[in-house]
Amino acid sequence: MVYDYLAKPTQHIMEWLANLFNGSYGWAIIAIVFIVRLILLPIMISQMRKSTIQQEKMGMVGPQLSDIQKRQKAAKTAEERAAISQEMMTLYRENGISMTGGIGCLPLLIQLPVFGALYAAIRYSPDLSSAVFMGIKLGDPSILLAIFSFIAYLAQGWLSLIGMPESQKKQMRVAMFTSPVMILFISMSASAGLGLYFFIGGLFAIIQTLIINLYRPKIRKDIEAEMKKNPPKVVTPVEPVKPQPIAKPIAPTKPLNRNAGKQHKRK
Structure with missing residues (x-):
């Protein structure tokens, strides 16, 4: 072909x-x-x-971008990195900057x-x-x-x-x-x-x-x-979303033994 x-x-x-x-x-x-x-x-x-x-x-926007990149390197948790990445995307969007460089x-x-x-x-x-x-x-x-x-x-x-x-x-x-x-x-x-x-x-x-x-x-x-x-445009830092603690399941209570009461009355 x-x-x-x-x-x-x-x-x-x-x-x-x-x-x-x-x-x-x-x-x-x-x-x-x-x-x-x-x-x-x-x-x-x-x-x-x-x-x-x-x-x-x-x-x-170099100064803002440099600050964001420094905080991104110093981020310790996945939530912090995600928040900083969102902040960088917002900076690009608000100032009309293409991610691909045009x-x-x-x-x-x-x-x-x-x-x-x-x-x-x-x-x-x-x-x-x-x-x-x-x-x-x-x-x-x-x-x-x-x-x-x-x-x-x-x-x-x-x-x-x-x-x-x-x-x-x-x-x-x-x-x-x-x-x-x-x-x-x-x-x-x-x-x-x-x-x-x-x-x-x-x-x-x-x-x-x-x-x-x-x-x-x-x-x-x-x-x-x-x-x-x-x-x-200056973009304010985005606060990372903290994961909510998972509630521990409540152990089920034991049902009352009704037959035990009847046996007690018979005695």
Whole structure:
């Protein structure tokens, strides 16, 4: 099914594009990346902007959040932890902060069929698997392209930390390394054509991050102006619900022996 509905159409598109580039399948892959990223550019910039707004709002409620996190670590009972978790959710809700940070999965879901189609097309097409681009055989794994992809996405992650509050940088550093490492291992085990797709896609991601960084000061000013009109709402601590003591069952009383009275009268 993957070959019939994804690989074959991708093969035809890549062959048509390769003919436009004098038989170069490498440039055909780059053209596909350009088309896909151009379609996704408005969506991805919008999501990155929403994520930046969420980051700035998180910075505004940073003192309250830090206090809640300290009390959460010091909580000793399950009731206390539940109450503090409820307090944190209320803080997010009252200040319009998303638990997911404003990041959606739509761009990734759109790109997944492209990854599968490109992988299957390069794997099962003799012309694509034997094609060479800049001395690299597109059908075989390429460590060089895997390293380039890793560096590109690592640079994009580092650029995304610029201008971010220090309290959030510590949490985002782990995520900054996770995605490049995953792409590195996938590119090392997959064909060079997919590694080329990742590398060019990483360059586009760098451009998108630079665009957001240019708009970040304006976003910060808009949020600061909004916070002056509507200051961050302070959430009062929630008292933990103490469990009610379980009442001990009352032992049943022994019934009176009526026959004993009758026997006493007979005597």
